[in-house]
Amino acid sequence: MMRMGEENIKIGESKLRKLVEEIFQKYGLSEEEASIVTDTLVVANLRGVDTHGVVLVDKYVQRLQAGSLNPQPNIKKTVDIGAVAMVDGDNGLGQLIGHKAMQLAVEKAKVHGVGVVAINNSNHFGTAAYFSMLAAAEGCIGIAASNASPRLAPWGGITPTYGNNPWSVAVPAEPFPIVLDIANSVVAFSKILTARAKGESVPEEWALDVNGRKTTDAHLAEILLPFGGHKGYGIAFMIEVLTSILSNASIGKDVLKYDNLQAGQNIGHFFLALDISKFASKEEFNERLEFFIKQIRESELAENTVKIYLPGEIEFENSVNRKQDGITLPKKVVETLLAYSKNY
């Protein structure tokens, strides 16, 4: 989200947390719930995923003000059978609902070995990785997915029909969890905006023009293409099934954008936790994972590569650095937060 030439401000983690917690409390969340939502956003900034960090507070607060987000949702189970549950999010913040739902999935995993929770009546939940990592912190393999407002066309088509449907898998490891956290387009639309701003062209694999033709002109590139062509399309399709179709959330084209102030999104999520301890001791699992990681690290390097990263490693390095040095944010973002915290 940061553009060249934009003025930036560096802010310490705890100061940022305090500021954002205050805002959410002012807009009706309890102290505990404000702290949870804040954690999901600040953790995204720490990990370097600034598009899903505190920059989102603005739109969330606008929606709380407009009454299209419920600050005190009655999040409740509508199904609770053995290892599975369905949860109605009562139009609360997706971060809050996701946090509760993954806790429930982990509880079920501790008892049954695996837990699955499907959620409806939720909203934009930020980064999927936050929730999969909650499970990993409890010794589980965690999977988190969400549908989203329409962004991608079916493979072979040009009408945005389903969301970029982010998903994440996290595996407990030391000193950091292994985390896959992806959406299903080749690139995020923000990369096309950056190319436009810089006057650069884009690879024709990124997007089609509005008439469904291939293009390398960043200004014409509009319809994001799925990664791996039919593969990314198929994955996004399956995530739509696991999120909205399973739980009766809004489906595909019907999902409202998160910056729509008029109504709740009725987003669907899918959470899974798998308790590793049912299959292997912590020591056995770690030993095998380390064995695989060693194989990965020992690969010969491709041209122009200096290091092979594990999934989630760059984000871990960002966290270490930003916890120490502070988080650099566009001045405008910080000013918006300050304004919300003062003027209520």
Next chain:
Amino acid sequence: MMRMGEENIKIGESKLRKLVEEIFQKYGLSEEEASIVTDTLVVANLRGVDTHGVVLVDKYVQRLQAGSLNPQPNIKKTVDIGAVAMVDGDNGLGQLIGHKAMQLAVEKAKVHGVGVVAINNSNHFGTAAYFSMLAAAEGCIGIAASNASPRLAPWGGITPTYGNNPWSVAVPAEPFPIVLDIANSVVAFSKILTARAKGESVPEEWALDVNGRKTTDAHLAEILLPFGGHKGYGIAFMIEVLTSILSNASIGKDVLKYDNLQAGQNIGHFFLALDISKFASKEEFNERLEFFIKQIRESELAENTVKIYLPGEIEFENSVNRKQDGITLPKKVVETLLAYSKNY
């Protein structure tokens, strides 16, 4: 697998089944088990996935002859806790072990809502879709994955360190299940072989040369690249975790190729079944899925596209046609089968 100029033979489904069943019975499988393994292979041919069809019989029989595949495995649960289980495949055919393991996952799903089965001591299991579709036929969303002998390098590297790690998700639908069935390279190596045979170049996204440099020369293209770059790498990594690391199967570089006649592969699989009926009635689920499919079908078409396919639809159309018209196979493949059925 079929090359231009190669001589082909058309054979009817039931005749092909009978032939293959006979072979596996001759090489030590029970009638029932021979029929299961045959079904997995013939279904792959029917769906047009000839690389994973009866062409595999040759290597499997060679391994049965060599004693590196157990024709009568004692497939047993080594963990059975609530909704999860671990299964030791006793070095049997992966198809047989996978069939039992997915049945177990479905049984658990019917009771607990979800069932997860991790498998070790297995071998090459053919198409992942066969097993996910078993779950879909029982009203479950099915997930099937396997590790495999090393084929892909980590993102940024050039040493084949883990397999193409195929995975599949299937969802019950009429008149055919929606099926995602993919591996994690941009293309299968057979496409590079085809380009070599035709004297064509390949896109530089397909593979690196043995020195880790980009290349469009099909003869130099050796190291398959993951689809979506770091995304496909991350997905394959997670499948390695879910298959071999969870269950203590052979890991990454240690997995023997399936055409190695010396020893069992100790392949790991991962199966999940999620019982839809715990979340919605069949009618509700179908209605929502149809609603989404209608949105997909109504997308405007991209340039040079005549129809938008659902995941698994092309394979379904192939099945309809081949059940009626017979299955076209290279003459050499049929001759090998006939030889095995006669000379024992």
